[in-house]
Amino acid sequence: MQHRKIAFIGAGNMTRSIISGLVSNAYPAHLITASNPSIGKLNALQADFAINVTQDNKNAVDISDVIVLAVKPQLMQQVCAKLAEEQNLDGKIFVSIAAGIPTTRLQQMLGGAFPIIRTMPNTPSTLGKGMTGLFADININKIDKQYAADLMNQVGEIAWVEKESMIDGVIAAAGSSPAYFYLFLEAMQKEAELQGFDHATARLMVQQAMLGAAEMVCHNPHLEISELRTQVTSKAGTTAKAIESFQLQGLDQVVAKAMQAAVKRAEEMAQQF
Numbered sequence: 162m163q164h165r166k167i168a169f170i171g172a173g174n175m176t177r178s179i180i181s182g183l184v185s186n187a188y189p190a191h192l193i194t195a196s197n198p199s200i201g202k203l204n205a206l207q208a209d210f211a212i213n214v215t216q217d218n219k220n221a222v223d224i225s226d227v228i229v230l231a232v233k234p235q236l237m238q239q240v241c242a243k244l245a246e247e248q249n250l251d252g253k254i255f256v257s258i259a260a261g262i263p264t265t266r267l268q269q270m271l272g273g274a275f276p277i278i279r280t281m282p283n284t285p286s287t288l289g290k291g292m293t294g295l296f297a298d299i300n301i302n303k304i305d306k307q308y309a310a311d312l313m314n315q316v317g318e319i320a321w322v323e324k325e326s327m328i329d330g331v332i333a334a335a336g337s338s339p340a341y342f343y344l345f346l347e348a349m350q351k352e353a354e355l356q357g358f359d360h361a362t363a364r365l366m367v368q369q370a371m372l373g374a375a376e377m378v379c380h381n382p383h384l385e386i387s388e389l390r391t392q393v394t395s396k397a398g399t400t401a402k403a404i405e406s407f408q409l410q411g412l413d414q415v416v417a418k419a420m421q422a423a424v425k426r427a428e429e430m431a432q433q434f
Contacts, residue, residue: 171231172197182315196221241270261430291317294331
């Protein structure tokens, strides 16, 4: 990975996760700066990773080549306007991990057509098991794209999208989807408890089953997920009856409508900023 001076504007969980991945993979800590209003988060980052910290965004940007915009979407206008007002941003590369804000809007906030790579990570990134979608327009060169790819690879797998609108699809399929699985696990745990298992045992069974199933998918990329399902489903057996129940209740349609609702909401949010 290229070693550039990089500043994180915002010191939340995703910033911590990316910095952890960078430092663990021998990225020089002295090239990393984090900026945040809260000194507590900064002190923790400095103690854990020996990076540079500051409460002054201008200072962080001044000494860096790559700027990761990692603040909440509702704060982005204020943060970017301040940066544009106080300093020359020419020559800087921006990477956004903020949900819902298109690159054209970010450029407006920053006051110029600066190169911006938009990313959409998900919460498992905090464990290094994330899935991140990335978009870069045609003006972003290959070297900068590779840097952004390597950056987000620190917290999991990545996928580039050709059109920025497809980031909304990333949100539906990966950004929001951990919550879908949690909801499914919640329902399974509740039913297991109704069938007589204590709370802890019910959780252990469903979480380990989900973990094992995910590992089976990851370790068998040559098999379609439908084939893995078929391997578990003996004809006229218990699994077949459960699958039949799901299908009779239109599970495919339920999932499709949920993902479409997520995309629609992402499109609406883009208009708010």
